[in-house]
Amino acid sequence: MDMDPIVNAREPRGKEGERFLEHMNADHEGMARWGTSKIAIARDHDVLDIGCGGGRNLEFFLENCPYGTVTGVDRSELSVDFSIKKNEKAVSEGRCKVLEADVSSLPFDDLSFDIVTAFETVYYWPTITDSFREVLRVLRMGGTFMICNEADRLDERTQSWVDRIGHGMRIYDAGQLEGYLKEAGFTDISVYNIPEEHWLCVTAKRPYDDIAI
DSSP states (O other): OOOOTTGGGTSOOHHHHHHHHHHHHHHTHHHHHHHHTTSOOOTTOOEEEESOTTSHHHHHHHHHOTTSOEEEEESOHHHHHHHHHHTHHHHHTTSEEEEEOOGGGOSSOTTOEEEEEEESOGGGOSSHHHHHHHHHHHEEEEEEEEEEESOOTTOTTHHHHHHHHOTTOOOOOHHHHHHHHHHHTOEEEEEEEETTTTEEEEEEEOOTTOOOO
């Protein structure tokens, strides 16, 4: 049985989930490109997108990192399959991988990526500081972590979304995210927002002089 469309935001399933992923790819394009404009992307960067959803952001990084690799993970089997189909050529060429995985235990070696991104997904991450430490582990020294959300705690719709989706969903404001990132070991934290849209982007770096995580 198909789920309520808003519940599919957490873990898309079935035909309704497929429609939701198509919608997410289109509807979040403006926000996602605004967020990616805040980070430096090199043509040979290796990128990880956590909660890759419908795979549009994987496609963007494949276009902008032609000499690097792009990897996506999602806890939804449907999202993984959907993203693979959307980026089928790059997957077949070995430039793109999409795996079913959870942020709490990423299946990658330490220091694997130059950029890690999280679009519209940290709302659902368990034990947020531990999740951020796991991101830090897989980032290379000086690497960038970017969080991009279309909801902040100032949005009057926030509580209705939390009530409908449930399952531990939490909306964060900029100060909260900055605090959790610092606690996890990130530095050079920058915050960007478009108040009228309630868009929020936070970027952070793994320092060069930290010790093994």
